[in-house]
Amino acid sequence: MKDIVDLIGRILIALIFIYEGMDSMLYYQKNRETMVDYGLTFQTDLLLIIGIFILLLGGTLLLLGYRSSLGSILLLLYWIPFTFIVYDFWNDAAEDRRVQAILFMRNLAIVGGLLMIFVNGSGKYSVKTLLANTKVPKRFR
Numbered sequence: 001m002k003d004i005v006d007l008i009g010r011i012l013i014a015l016i017f018i019y020e021g022m023d024s025m026l027y028y029q030k031n032r033e034t035m036v037d038y039g040l041t042f043q044t045d046l047l048l049i050i051g052i053f054i055l056l057l058g059g060t061l062l063l064l065g066y067r068s069s070l071g072s073i074l075l076l077l078y079w080i081p082f083t084f085i086v087y088d089f090w091n092d093a094a095e096d097r098r099v100q101a102i103l104f105m106r107n108l109a110i111v112g113g114l115l116m117i118f119v120n121g122s123g124k125y126s127v128k129t130l131l132a133n134t135k136v137p138k139r140f141r
């Protein structure tokens with residue numbers, strides 16, 4: 001049962017990042033404008049392209065369960081700064097502070113999930129386990 005729950009949790013977390021990467025590609029210009037609104041004016045195109053790459057690569061690594069620790073580290077390198085830049089509820093007006101704080105805490109929960117994947121690995125149901133347990137015929141070694 002634990003292995004199935006690990007798989008489902010890993011898939012659900014991976015889908016968050018893959019979806020955000022795809023959304024960032026589809027709405028590239030809008031995301032670029034939003035970055036400028038948040039004060040990220042230095043090399044916005046490069047930052048956005050790197051962010052999309054990290055989201056898609058990290059999400060795919062988590063989804064497949066291959067090098068999931070690397071995928072979770074990549075996503076943490078993106079997600080933590082993103083969370084503190086976008087959801088800085090302590091700087092918001094009082095009427096917006098509650099919602100922004102909830103969104104900030106949600107992102108911290110996702111960070112917790114990524115840290116759990118980093119520590120525990122990809123689990124039994126993953127490409128990594130499949131490759132480790134596959135017997136390669138002697139003639140191909």
